[in-house]
Amino acid sequence: MLMTEDQFMIKKLQDLFKGTSGDIDKDIIKAQQYMDGIKTLIELCGDDPERDGLQDTPFRVLKAFREYTEGYREDPKLHLEKTFDVEHKELVMVKDIEFYSMCEHHFAPFFGVAHVGYVPDKKITGLSKIGRMVEGYAKRFQVQERLTNEIAQAVEDILEPQGTMVVVEAKHMCMCGRGIKKSNASTTTTAVRGLYADKADARMEFISLLNR
DSSP states (O other): OOOOHHHHHHHHHHHHHTTOSSOHHHHHHHHHHHHHHHHHHHHHTTOOTTSTTTTTHHHHHHHHHHHHTGGGGSOGGGGGGOEEOOOOOSOEEEEEEEEEEEETTTOOEEEEEEEEEEEOSSOEEOHHHHHHHHHHHHSSEEOHHHHHHHHHHHHHHHHOOSEEEEEEEEEEHHHHSSTTOOTTOOEEEEEEEEHHHHOHHHHHHHHHHHTO
């Protein structure tokens, strides 16, 4: 027997929320309310949510936001728990880790690169794990300043290094595509812990390697 349109949507929503820890029936009710809100938003912006091209947009937007916020469904710092006993007491730096995030003020995207460095004490982690950790924090509703500090604190908490330094460079669509519309503007934030907070020469070494 063929499913009705409502039954088909419920099946899509069940698939979307499959495997989550919440009450799937409540999630589906909230999702339907959210999609009704998107339809209203389309109307408020001056278009017809029932026209061809927009009919499936509310579900697409919901599905996209679930992907944008995957970081809420994990503890990103746990990626760093796979460690190795390697005798290395100098800087380890991973540069140009691409990320895409969502500004919590306007739900507009911001994106860029993170540079993460630490001086190990007793343990190091896999380089790819640092990238996964950055992505986990980025895939949430964020501000760049918090994102930078969360990355640095995760390294501190799990690896317990002698020092940690994080630099994040990003472009914000809430600034480039709306408001003052400065398309070339970018934002840089830093977070320092341990020896990087205490020693200017260590910070300068990090910056010089970053600028190579």
